[in-house]
Amino acid sequence: MEKDSGIAKNVDEFLQIFRKGEEFTKDLIKENERLRFRIAQLEETLDKSENEERVKLYEDRIRMLEEELNSLLEKYRKVEEENKDFASKYVEVETENNNLANLYVASYQLHSTLDFNEVLRIVLEIVINLIGAEKFAILLMDEKTNELVPVASEGLSLNDMPKVKTGEGTIGRVAREGESYFSENITHASMVDAISPSVCIPLKIKEHVIGVISIYSLFVQKTGFSNMDYELFNLLAGHAATAIFSSRLYSQSERKLTTIQSFLDLLKEKPRR
Amino acid sequence: MPNILVVEDSPTMRQLIGFAIKRIPDSTLIEATDGVDALKKLSSEKVDIILADINMPVMDGIKLVSLVRGTPSYKNIPIIMITTQGAEEDKKRALSAGANAYLTKPVKTQELIRLVNSFIS
Numbered sequence: 122m123e124k125d126s127g128i129a130k131n132v133d134e135f136l137q138i139f140r141k142g143e144e145f146t147k148d149l150i151k152e153n154e155r156l157r158f159r160i161a162q163l164e165e166t167l168d169k170s171e172n173e174e175r176v177k178l179y180e181d182r183i184r185m186l187e188e189e190l191n192s193l194l195e196k197y198r199k200v201e202e203e204n205k206d207f208a209s210k211y212v213e214v215e216t217e218n219n220n221l222a223n224l225y226v227a228s229y230q231l232h233s234t235l236d237f238n239e240v241l242r243i244v245l246e247i248v249i250n251l252i253g254a255e256k257f258a259i260l261l262m263d264e265k266t267n268e269l270v271p272v273a274s275e276g277l278s279l280n281d282m283p284k285v286k287t288g289e290g291t292i293g294r295v296a297r298e299g300e301s302y303f304s305e306n307i308t309h310a311s312m313v314d315a316i317s318p319s320v321c322i323p324l325k326i327k328e329h330v331i332g333v334i335s336i337y338s339l340f341v342q343k344t345g346f347s348n349m350d351y352e353l354f355n356l357l358a359g360h361a362a363t364a365i366f367s368s369r370l371y372s373q374s375e376r377k378l379t380t381i382q383s384f385l386d387l388l389k390e391k392p393r394r
Numbered sequence: 395m396p397n398i399l400v401v402e403d404s405p406t407m408r409q410l411i412g413f414a415i416k417r418i419p420d421s422t423l424i425e426a427t428d429g430v431d432a433l434k435k436l437s438s439e440k441v442d443i444i445l446a447d448i449n450m451p452v453m454d455g456i457k458l459v460s461l462v463r464g465t466p467s468y469k470n471i472p473i474i475m476i477t478t479q480g481a482e483e484d485k486k487r488a489l490s491a492g493a494n495a496y497l498t499k500p501v502k503t504q505e506l507i508r509l510v511n512s513f514i515s
Contacts, residue, residue: 219503222413230406246406249478253500340478342498 220349223251224356231364235371240364241273244334247357249275252350253343254320254336256313258282261324261332261365262296269296269333277337282315292335295321299330301354307345313337320346322354324362331362395420396514397439401432401446401458402476407499411445411476414503418510429453433461436468443513445506448477448488456491463492472513476501 230243241259248254256276260269263284269292271282288297295302302321320336334357398415400423402408408425415423424439426432428450435441444462448455455475462468474495475488485496495509 215504219414222503223410226406226410226413230409233405243406246404250404250407250410250499250501253478255478340498343500 220352223349224352227251227353227356228360231360235368237365237368237372240361240368244357244361244365245273245275247353247361248334248336251353252336253340254338255340256338257318257334257336258315259324259332259334259365260285260292260296262287262330269293272332277313277315285316290316291318292316292321292333295323295333296330299323299325299328301358303346307339307343320354322358324365325358326362326366331366334361395422396442396510397422397424398510399424399426399432399435399439399441399444401426401429401444401450401455403427403447403450407447407476407501410501411506414501414506415510417503417507418514421514429455429458429461432458436462436471441468441471443510444471444473445476445510446473446493448475448479448484456487459488459491459493474509474513476506 227247230247231240234240234243244259248257254275256274258271258274258277258279260271260282262268263270266284267287269285269287271279271284273279274282285292285296287293291302301323302318304319307319315337318335318337319339320334322334322336323330324332324334396418398418398421400408400411400415402411402425408427412423412425415421424435424441426435429446430453432444432446433453444458446455446458455477459473459475462471462473472494473492474497475493476497476499477484477488478499488496494513497506497509
């Protein structure tokens with residue numbers, strides 16, 4: 122009996138211990154579940170905050186890239202503008218270069234000879250080839266009669282050109298005042314009035330007018346005057362005048378020299394008789 | 395290295411065209427004062443392109459073009475006519491004689507360079 126009651130006591134103890142173990146295990150499982158839930162919660166929170174941070178980071182990066190893009194676009198626009206500016210400057214320089222070449226050629230040719238007729242021919246060439254005049258004439262001042270006498274022409278006969286008194290009509294007025302005349306209408310007409318030119322340029326040495334270039338019509342392809350044409354007119358006004366004047370003086374002095382030389386030769390020959 | 399033959403009786407125009415041609419890299423200018431002179435230059439030198447005036451003494455540009463086109467060894471040389479005559483019939487006359495292109499005076503340098511380059515490049 123005593124043995125049985127001891128066994129029962131042990132069984133009770135064991136059961137108690139077992140129940141305690143069961144409870145403890147249940148508690149552990151509960152705690153485990155709670156902790157796992159907590160971990161899950163924490164992980165979720167962490168993920169959320171990481172995403173937010175990442176989004177923020179990406180947004181910042183996008184903003185930065187957008188700013189960079191805008192600044193690059195702005196730079197590109199500036200470079201494009203500069204490029205356009207350079208291109209237009211290049212064209213300007215090219216045009217200027219060509220104009221200078223034209224002026225150089227004109228000036229070079231005008232002073233390349235002291236032959237009066239050749240100088241006149243060169244003036245004609247310049248007016249034809251560089252200005253594009255079809256019908257025109259060169260009139261020089263006869264200081265004795267105070268008249269402008271036609272000495273060379275293109276597209277019209279010299280016989281059709283009258284002598285013009287200083288102050289008479291457009292040509293005479295240009296010769297008296299020394300100021301160029303430009304008609305508002307450029308003509309391409311086949312018939313021209315010899316005393317009414319479209320353009321009249323005085324040939325001047327300083328303020329002294331020695332003649333005029335009288336232009337009546339231009340080639341059909343020439344529709345107007347450019348800045349270069351006005352530069353050429355200015356050049357002709359001065360350089361053609363000095364070239365014509367000096368070549369005329371040279372021709373006269375050559376003639377005089379020949380005459381004097383002939384006299385001298387004649388005088389030298391006289392004693393032989 | 396293109397050899398460019400300029401046929402022009404006016405020294406002013408020859409000098410002016412010469413200035414323009416100097417700006418074409420490695421180009422060489424050969425000058426002739428009229429059609430006959432041009433034919434002499436063609437027989438003695440290699441020419442890649444001809445720039446010719448129409449109105450010239452001795453032999454005009456149109457006659458020169460006809461002769462060049464009629465000569466087997468020169469017939470493929472490009473010819474650009476440079477002249478004062480801007481009327482349509484003058485252009486037709488030059489082109490039907492065998493010229494490849496036509497420029498009117500006063501010649502614009504850039505236009506001349508562009509045209510020459512289009513034939514030699």
